[in-house]
Amino acid sequence: MRFMKVDETYDPTRVESDWYEFWTEKGFFKADANSEKPPYTIMIPPPNVTGSLHMGHALFVTLQDLLIRWKRMQGYEALWLPGTDHAGIATQVMVERQLAKEGTDRHELGREAFIERVWEWKREHGGRIIDQLKHMGASCDWDRERFTLDEGLSKAVREAFVTLFEEDLIYRAERMVDWDPVGQTVLSDLEVDREEEPGKFWYMRYPLADGSGHIVVGTTRPETMLGDTAVAVHPDDERYASMIGKMIDLPIVGRQIPIIADTELPDPEKGTGAVKVTPAHDPNDFECGKRHDLELIQVIGFDATMIAPAPKEFVGLDRYEARKLVIKRFEELGLLEKIEDRPFAPGRSSRTGVIVEPLPMLQWFVKGKPLADPAIEAVESGQTEIIPEVWKKTYDHFMYNIRDWCISRQLWWGHQIPAWYCQECDEVIVTREDPTACTACGSDDIKRDEDVLDTWFSSALWPFSTLGWPEKTPELEKFYTTQVLETGFDILFFWVARMMMMGIHFMDEVPFEKVFLHAMVRDAEGRKMSKTSGNVIDPLHMIYGAKAEELDPAIHAELLRQYPEGVDPQGADALRFTLAIYAAQGRDVKLDIKRIEGYRAFLNKLWNGARFALMNLEDFEPAAYTTFDGDWQKGEAPFDLSAISTADKWILARLNDTIQTVESALDGFRFNEAAQELYHFVWGAFCDWYIELIKPTLYEDGEAFAAQGNATRGVLLYTLDVILRLMHPIAPYITEDIWQSLPRGEGGPESVMVSTWPKVRPELAFTDERAAMETLIELITAIRAIRGETNVKPGQTIEEVFFVTEDAAQARIIEAGAAYIQRQARVDAVRVVSREEGDALSAAATAVAAGVDIRIPLAGLIDIEEERARISKELDRVRDDIAFVSKKLGNEKFVARAPEAIVAKEREKLAAYQEELATLEKSLAEIEALAASNKA
Template structure:
């Protein structure tokens, strides 16, 4: 603990008149970066603590979900840095294959150009140009909210080192037979002309039509079957009709063939347990190349799988008049033709059903049979599941573990190829005689061989992020020091896509290199989603999204961070709105004013005086500080950030500001020794409070802490440690009794119509028995009481039951209250309470209302009735006490 400066009051002048975040934050942040506070040292002897930043897309900008997750990670790393760890918070960006290529293609389209006009190499050069000129907006925004990342280690998934890691693991997987090429059904984007991942498919309810069609004979006495579909155009690729093998209606036709009404082919009737005999007619058309369930059935029954759409979802290869039509045009034309032939049995319009859409381009995705590259995930996903089962990685909250197991235990092989130009090109080369070879990063393809044109799914490279960013496959000092990482913080909505892939690849690498199984992180913290103040999910379509930078501009980065951190609990969604941000701004302002007041009154950070020389108030606030410190450590260690923020908020506002600062004012006038002790206690309490708050609200705490301590920076100071001093239970009880007494006197004064600052003579009877003699000056000051004169005559009194005795407070309110005005006010207040009581009573007596109203509504009205009843009694008693005055 450093000694106090000679004149603490002068330090108050170093603070501005009012806290203006916009004038301070960016300059302060750059100072931290320039000082190297966030730069990790791989040669340090300190214990390591590392977190990787989920790499945002190079095309992205900061949204509320980012702001929440970044705040959480910054809190974790700032605290660990103060606890003496060598901290690496690894930043970087994802090349975002589809999103980035789309952005650049749209720019070319403005000039009437396409990527084909430039060719692959020139187009990729243009993407790099765009990346250097316009990419990375989010990184500037990260600085605005105070992210303490190590910018010197900034990485990009297309960097040379990371590309080398991608090629290395691809070859390792390929050589072990875990990467293969096959025709499989994939999510296909006709506009982007590529396969897309599950996470890039968003399902929306759309109004379509359900058409029931007749296959086979139009003669009711001849074999026929009715099927229903929302995608009439896919019937051109039908290769069977399926029914349940035990359905008695179709026993006679299973194994036969049926006339197809458009192609004229005879297609088989098959029996399969997948078919639900209770749904519709109990018969379904099977189009294996254009429906995932049909594909599985086609595999089971060895059905042909003709593709009847090209990469732009135009009808092809059917030999019908529909060839060349767009899928939606064909849907209409085929239905019209079937209707003319009398084969449309029924149409249901509108028919609401869920349809997958491309997140990037917005159009309906098309399940499409396509030749793609896949990762065989069975052994990899089992290892990822076992890592959690065996306790090597812990998921917070544990309630989300079943979702983890449901995903990794039922994972399908992963389609990793994309029909794009921007991305990591698949390192497979083809020879002139059909040879196939996987070329590693230190190998060269034979002359005359051609590389596969596809690139890898973006998730492939981001799955390597925890170790590729540290130099793997080389054994770098960074890899040795900071891997595996400690915690991954991310939203629970991408647990399936990213977390599982990182786990799979990390465990595979460890096994391949014959090292002990190493998970990429020991903890996975899954936070919830951001919702608006009404609990609705934020989205562009609803128009309820909030730009976090708008809040930074309005309220400051600290207010944004505190708002988000205060609602951050494991796995729980949080609702935020302007009122919460404003409240957080007020909290920051409260801290500023409190610290400035303390400095103006000589508060100093020094060695604490002997406990015996401290007042009850001093010992109480120090003991509460120790209790709060322990609560914060426990909450941080269990990722209960909302709980930590609530503890800090109420300690700072309710106990330090509302009580101790007021008591300190009294103690400043109680003699030199008491005043000197109070200044040190106040300085220490505020300094430790600011240190506990620093991970959450770094900017205001830095400014105030430096003014209090005159030290370099709170960023690198030590985290508060346990005091080792036993709690003074007796002092805490006396302070609690004093607070109760003051609160009850204030309430009674209000009921008597006294103004807040209005002094009134009073006598306290029983104060000795209550063991509050030492607190009497504080009671008198904070309750606005004066010493009674010799002719004191009490006109009002109240009794307050405390721990050891009941204190009677007698007050002389004569001449302090306008009796007539007060009676009018109380009569109006009584009338309002009686009206509220009558209304609530009537509702609760209405059986029809009680039968329909939700329990929550009924409970709310009951609570209102109880409060109104209490108000009627209270105000009525007050009027009765006034009598005929």
């Protein structure tokens, strides 16, 4: 038998220091492609190689590790495949900043030297995010770690590109794209942030060429008027019906442009109803230009300066300097109608922060619709289920309205596009192997496309490229299709939908059976965490603690406000439990640091409960313990069912319910419900009730109590063992630490993580005993409440408690459980009486619980005058509180202007004060009745 004592106090730093190394050394995280067990596969959403652990990562690690540990315990061949993304633009920008500090740039280095410099950075720093995931307890199969620029994945990317090109699903064409003038690359939609900020809206007069008047257009970008090729109005807008077809003398430029009728671009209800059309600098204008065959006149270059054919005085100016000059010229010409302050949401590069420039460019595209249609059908038919279901509508909207995907990026770091251009005959050569000559004319004068692929292209292949595709590997056969993808809702289209499209196209099977989309982690007030807001919560600070001097006053301002001396270590388990209990479907996680402290206290409660159990199990020989993991032969339990008490039967029945509730919740991805059930069972049922209920049994001496004592010890051990297994997927470290200290026979599992998942055992239902104990607990709770309300001293024993009931079954429960009531409520005598006898009692505190009237005579229990004064003082205070809050809520301006959350808190306060008032008034009435009876 192995037995180790747990420390006297729970120290998460100590508890979490060694077990990860133990798990990895034992190979518990590894998955076997040749196993006959059913597979359960999760592909980690690969964090950027440049990344650092944030709360979004912490959430997905918690939920995915929870699932993988749970399924591993259920007997699945569980593979959680880890890896990182090469993060094209983010990584290149980071290395370019380093070069700038050294006084050089990538162009001076040259492409090959620059790429080698990035690889050096990756080798030195790229493992940081992986190490941080390990601090969270991630049980990934690290031997299978992948990187999107690995040789195998690069081969998969090239195969996918060439195949799609051969199938006419990849093409090259001129389209409108978002251009980063600082990063000098096209950006994907995900790399462009659009947040509202203050701005201006200029109304400008465009004179009609026939001299009959002018038309007023509004714009947020006056500088683009230099490239206008039309003004669009709605054909049903009567204000402009007579102008359609007329020409405009475009100010400053001197060109004439038409007034056209268009049903899509102009909205008669917005602005003036007339819209300037600049097809070369706005995506909506670009589409309008295609509808009306308008000329593309580009006046802003790739460096965001003005270029010809803009008038000479503008050429070379920065676009914002050009804006000022355009406004100045319009003022001089008397053509500036007015200027309004108006918020707008410009697209900003998420990497450089610069406002992007929409430009028409020759780029590579993937056709959307042919790939989207099968992916739509896969979700419609139920092959893939999206959870929560509300996100299916978003998925459908994206997919039904899909546009062709621009996949080329003007970067050096990434998968270089496998296309070559013949300098002799202009042939485009796309091949699996690097060509040496043109396939059309034979010329060896060929040049490779310098662009790289959008990072999302390689990410879209992640579920199968990581398993060896395009080769037919045992891993691919075993672990594809994956069982679940767990990720954030914000990349539903950018990543999830694209994996669906590519997976179905190349594998002819969906990449995952279920998609669970978690919400965003925000601060306690519901604000997005950001460095500028000063509300960032670093997971590692929560796990290991941080001194005040280690915290950035700007980034961690909110944390320092709450913890000016720094934050104590809470541990990965506490953070994981907090995130799990917050993870309600469809709701953002509003992370309150105090809750992390609260769940650390919960783990401390478990620790203390386990210590109590272990101290009482030191000399216990668990003969049947090795059968805990399997079926009990012939109904044999690891304790004597004939000797166990009502309290034992109650906890076993409650434990059965908890097993069922937790498993059902996890099956439905209701992580919060699973965590809440464990919290209430461990804290309430096990620690607060069961341990207290069995103490007399454990402490009794003599042969008469030996059988029941041993049986109770068996129940205590079994219950703690099951608790640890149920909690292990959420809180792996503390459960392993305690589980290793349990007394058990040799030959069992080496770790709780490779023990079997608990099962509901019908023979432990104990329906009658459970109901009886629930009744007794309600009665004990009511007596304790009366003690508190009447200010009976904690150590004082109540001489007699009367239970008024005409229900014979209830009476039997009370009489049989009298010992429990006496010990837990500090009562000398328990009496069951009739209604008539109960009504005859005077000056008694009363309560109703479990359908039973409880009467406690107060004479001799309390000092009447002292208690009357105390309650009166409390009544004055609570009435003042009610008046103050009522006045605030009666202020219409406060209710209308204050944030909804603040108003709700005030209403909650009022309800609590009113409830407190009712309790105090009841207590005072009982005191007055007692005083009156004493006088009589």
